Every structure is written in C-alpha cells, then in structure tokens.
Amino acid sequence: MMPGTVLTGSRIREQRLAQGVRQADLAIRAGVSASYLNLIEHNRRRVGGEVLVRLAQALGLDVQVLAGSADDGLIDDLRSAVASGSDGGAAEIDRVEEFAGRFPGWAGLLAAQHRRGAQLERSVEALNDRMTHDPHLSATLHDLLSALSAVRATAGILAETEDIDPDWRQRFHANLHKDAERLAVGAETLVAYLDGSDQPQDGIAAPQEELEAWLAVWGWHLGEIGAGDAAALEGGILGLPSAAARVLARAWVAQAAADAAVLPLSAFLAAMADLGPDPALLAQRFGVGMLPVFRRLATLPGSRFGLVICDGSGTMTFRKAIDGFALPRFGAACPLWPIYTALSRPMSAVASVVEAPGRPAQRFAARAYCQITQPTGFGGIELREAAMLIWPDAGSAGPVVEIGSTCRICPRAQCAARREPSILSDAG
Amino acid sequence: MGQHVLLIEDEPNIAEAIRFVLARDGWNVSVQADGAGAVAAVARLRPDLVILDLMLPGMSGLEIVALLRADPLTQNLPVMMLTAKGLGRDREAAARAGVTLFMTKPFANADVVAQARALVGL
Numbered sequence: 001m002m003p004g005t006v007l008t009g010s011r012i013r014e015q016r017l018a019q020g021v022r023q024a025d026l027a028i029r030a031g032v033s034a035s036y037l038n039l040i041e042h043n044r045r046r047v048g049g050e051v052l053v054r055l056a057q058a059l060g061l062d063v064q065v066l067a068g069s070a071d072d073g074l075i076d077d078l079r080s081a082v083a084s085g086s087d088g089g090a091a092e093i094d095r096v097e098e099f100a101g102r103f104p105g106w107a108g109l110l111a112a113q114h115r116r117g118a119q120l121e122r123s124v125e126a127l128n129d130r131m132t133h134d135p136h137l138s139a140t141l142h143d144l145l146s147a148l149s150a151v152r153a154t155a156g157i158l159a160e161t162e163d164i165d166p167d168w169r170q171r172f173h174a175n176l177h178k179d180a181e182r183l184a185v186g187a188e189t190l191v192a193y194l195d196g197s198d199q200p201q202d203g204i205a206a207p208q209e210e211l212e213a214w215l216a217v218w219g220w221h222l223g224e225i226g227a228g229d230a231a232a233l234e235g236g237i238l239g240l241p242s243a244a245a246r247v248l249a250r251a252w253v254a255q256a257a258a259d260a261a262v263l264p265l266s267a268f269l270a271a272m273a274d275l276g277p278d279p280a281l282l283a284q285r286f287g288v289g290m291l292p293v294f295r296r297l298a299t300l301p302g303s304r305f306g307l308v309i310c311d312g313s314g315t316m317t318f319r320k321a322i323d324g325f326a327l328p329r330f331g332a333a334c335p336l337w338p339i340y341t342a343l344s345r346p347m348s349a350v351a352s353v354v355e356a357p358g359r360p361a362q363r364f365a366a367r368a369y370c371q372i373t374q375p376t377g378f379g380g381i382e383l384r385e386a387a388m389l390i391w392p393d394a395g396s397a398g399p400v401v402e403i404g405s406t407c408r409i410c411p412r413a414q415c416a417a418r419r420e421p422s423i424l425s426d427a428g
Numbered sequence: 429m430g431q432h433v434l435l436i437e438d439e440p441n442i443a444e445a446i447r448f449v450l451a452r453d454g455w456n457v458s459v460q461a462d463g464a465g466a467v468a469a470v471a472r473l474r475p476d477l478v479i480l481d482l483m484l485p486g487m488s489g490l491e492i493v494a495l496l497r498a499d500p501l502t503q504n505l506p507v508m509m510l511t512a513k514g515l516g517r518d519r520e521a522a523a524r525a526g527v528t529l530f531m532t533k534p535f536a537n538a539d540v541v542a543q544a545r546a547l548v549g550l
Binding site (some may be wrong): 149 | 441445446483509535
C-alpha cells in the first residue's frame with residue numbers, strides 16, 4: 001500500500017464521529033467557533049499548533065493521532081522531487097511518509113530545494129529560449145561580435161606588426177575608430193534592451209502559477225468588484241512579477257466581471273439553493289453557457305469547488321485545487337480525468353465520480369464540459385475549451401473512475417491508461 | 429609558399445585585417461564580400477583554401493559549403509568557417525555540411541594564420 005493522504009481535518013471529523021460527539025459540542029470544548037471547526041473538518045482551514053492540541057484534548061486523543069505523520073502537501077512535493085530526479089530510483093519512495101515524519105526539517109528543505117530547482121530550471125529554459133529565438137538580441141550580439149572581431153584583428157595587426165606601412169597604419173587606425181564606435185552603439189543598445197525588458201529571471205513561478213497564487217489571496221472571488229476595489233485589484237495586478245501573469249490576470253478579471261454581470265451573486269445563490277449546484281440547470285435558468293456557470297461556481301465566496309480548465313491541446317490553463325485532488329504542477333495530467341472525456345465529446349455534459357489514490361481513497365464528484373467557439377467565423381478555426389468542476393463526494397455509490405494526478409507519481413500499477421512508469425515502488 | 433586563399437567575408441574591416449595578416453604571411457589573398465557569387469568565385473579562382481563567414485548576404489556560409497562539397501572539383505577543398513555564433517546547432521549543421529575547421533569570433537590573428545597553414549599542409 002502506498003502511504004495515505006488522510007488530512008488532519010478529516011481525521012478530526014472521523015474521530016469526533018466515532019465518539020458520537022456533535023460538532024458544536026467539540027467546538028465549545030476546544031474553545032473554537034463551530035463554523036471554524038466545520039471549515040477545519042472539511043480541510044478548508046489548516047489546523048495546527050494550539051488549536052490542534054485543544055481539539056486533541058477535547059477528544060481525549062494524543063495530538064499525533066490527529067496530526068498524522070506528516071503534511072500531505074509535503075509528501076506530494078517529495079514524490080514530485082523523486083519523479084524529477086535523474087536518479088529517482090535511489091530514493092526509498094515507499095518510506096516517504098516515515099522520512100517526512102521523522103525528519104520534517106530535512107524533508108521540508110528537500111521539498112523547498114526541489115521547488116527552487118524547478119523554478120530555476122524554468123528560468124534557464126526561458127532564458128535559453130530567449131537567446132535562441134529572440135531575433136533582436138541575436139542580431140545585436142552578432143553585430144557586437146563582428147565589431148569586436150574586427151577590433152581584435154586590427155588592433156592585433158597594429159600591435160604586432162613593427163614595420164607597418166604608414167598608409168596601412170592610418171587605415172587600420174581609422175577602421176579601429178569606426179569599429180569602436182560601432183561597439184559603443186551596440187553595447188548601449190544591448191544594455192537598453194536588457195534593462196527595458198521584463199525580466200523573467202525572478203523565476204518565482206510560471207505565469208499561470210503567479211495568477212493562481214494571486215487569485216488564492218483574493219479567495220478566488222473577484223466577481224463583485226466595486227469602483228474602489230478596481231483600483232486595489234489593478235494595484236495587485238501591477239504587483240505580479242511577470243508581464244505574462246499581468247496579462248493573464250487582466251483577462252481573468254475581465255472575464256470574472258462579465259460572469260458576474262450575467263450571473264449576479266444573490267440571484268445565483270438563490271438559484272443554487274433552488275436547483276442545487278447543477279451547472280446545466282443553472283446555465284438554463286440564466287440563459288448562459290456552461291463555462292461561465294463553472295467559473296462562477298468555483299469562485300463563489302468560500303466555494304468548495306475545485307476547477308480545472310484546459311484548451312484544445314489538453315494543456316491546463318487554469319487550476320483551482322481542492323484538498324485531496326492533486327493537480328500536477330507541470331506537465332500533463334491523468335488521461336482518465338473527465339475533463340479529457342469532455343474534450344473529446346464537445347458540448348456534451350460529462351458527469352462522473354472519480355477516486356483519487358490514497359488511504360483511504362477519496363472520492364470526488366466531477367462535472368466536465370467542453371465548449372466550442374469559432375472566433376474567426378464560419379469556416380475559420382475552431383477553439384475548444386474544456387472545464388471540470390470537482391468537489392468531495394465521499395458518500396457516492398455507483399461506478400467510480402479510478403484516476404490519478406499524473407502518471408509519474410501515480411501508484412496505480414495496472415492502469416490501462418498509463419503512459420510512463422511511476423516512481424512509486426508498488427506501481428511496478 | 430604562394431598559396432591562394434579566397435576570403436568570403438562581408439565585414440570590410442575584418443576582411444581587410446585578415447587579408448593583411450595572410451598577405452604578410454605570404455599568401456595570395458582574394459576577397460569576396462557576398463555569398464551569392466562565392467561558388468562562382470571558387471570555380472574561377474581555384475583557391476587552395478576558402479575562409480568564409482557563416483552569415484553572409486546573398487547565400488549563407490552553410491549553403492556555400494554544401495555546394496562546394498557537392499562538386500567533385502571542390503569536395504576536398506579545405507574550408508575554414510568564421511562564426512560569431514557560438515550556437516551549437518548552427519555549428520553542428522555546418523560541420524555536417526562539411527566545414528573543415530571553425531574559427532570563433534573574435535579570433536586571434538596568429539590563430540587564423542597558423543590554422544590556415546595547417547589546413548593546406550604548410
């Protein structure tokens with residue numbers, strides 16, 4: 001068995017229910033508000049330190065029972081570190097939880113190094129890409145090197161040729177002067193170019209990740225933006241490290257505003273209370289497409305829905321994660337995700353229950369839909385955009401699709417959809 | 429001595445410097461400034477060595493080398509390529525096309541002379 005991904009909040013809930021204690025009573029005993037405990041139990045608030053100790057005392061348990069051995073995010077990062085390592089086979093992947101539990105400091109350091117390494121790798125790639133494909137930089141450098149070659153060759157002649165003819169010397173001096181001027185201009189151009197351009201060297205994150213981190217700070221909810229907030233929002237956008245992220249953020253903000261205009265918050269909440277969170281019914285009620293409803297559901301204040309959006313190539317263009325449903329940081333996801341089913345069946349509603357690997361395995365409801373647009377008119381290009389809503393659905397019966405995050409860190413050895421071996425030892 | 433080298437280089441100051449150092453070393457130097465007439469110049473002048481830049485107006489150094497190698501008369505002609513680009517890919521392509529030796533800009537005059545001599549077996 002692979003190490004589980006049981007979360008602290010789930011453990012608290014499990015223990016409380018096992019003891020037959022009501023949530024409100026436990027909240028009183030532990031000295032926290034019932035609503036806060038509810039968030040904790042659903043893993044929507046991190047819990048640790050004193051609050052966890054009080055909850056453990058109130059349940060008469062050792063705090064370790066609730067805390068578990070290690071943080072699951074850390075475990076995921078460690079697995080990912082092994083997956084990306086060139087010599088991943090050397091790591092005792094089956095003992096990752098023990099490692100993280102016994103040496104949390106070292107494990108945290110390793111995970112942080114891995115993240116940093118991935119960032120740097122991306123920076124190098126970006127710079128390399130820029131050097132290779134940036135015609136301006138390439139042309140300027142070429143020009144500089146040419147001028148420098150001429151200077152070196154000419155200066156060499158002047159320095160090394162003792163009996164040089166005065167006419168030749170005169171000529172080489174003039175050449176030297178001309179090339180020196182050229183070098184000065186070229187160097188200036190280059191400096192101005194490098195200074196003036198946006199530097200991705202920071203390498204904090206891919207633009208998508210910057211956007212997602214920024215949206216998380218806003219609680220993902222940008223819909224109801226007053227005139228005063230717009231300035232704060234723009235300030236936040238200007239604070240994003242890369243120009244690419246700023247472009248993505250502006251587009252997302254504009255889309256959120258458009259979504260909010262057709263799906264006003266109070267009317268939308270009322271419709272949800274009436275119809276449930278069924279995207280198709282909600283879309284019909286408001287006379288809008290499916291994707292605005294998906295986005296709105298995932299970005300309501302305190303929304304429990306996770307959301308993934310991808311383009312026609314399957315590349316994830318937006319990710320709002322929820323606990324227990326791991327979204328790969330880089331690269332392609334599990335081909336069994338319902339979002340890819342939807343991508344291959346545009347305009348058709350895909351509903352399923354999926355199970356993420358772990359101990360115990362966690363179930364999620366998924367609703368996926370792919371929208372087709374013809375942005376250049378009839379006979380023009382056809383764009384596909386697919387979205388998938390996910391939310392915890394522990395109680396569901398019926399057929400379940402066993403999915404993963406991405407093959408490299410998925411433990412399902414016998415999966416028919418596997419495209420590459422897993423680093424997890426029991427995946428064969 | 430009296431070996432004949434054809435220099436194909438569009439940078440006049442580089443061409444002038446190389447012409448000077450090679451001439452002083454006893455070479456007979458012809459200079460061609462663009463790529464387009466390069467192959468014809470080789471056929472006309474029948475040099476013992478060709479020195480050419482990678483990036484030339486009219487026709488790239490790469491194409492010129494490929495054409496020279498395709499002709500039985502010039503397939504073994506030593507070719508020294510000057511390249512300002514340290515990029516591995518261009519260099520690989522040029523090596524595949526049949527460049528005998530690379531000289532990376534900025535080069536030292538003495539190196540150009542020494543390598544030119546070596547290429548014609550002096």
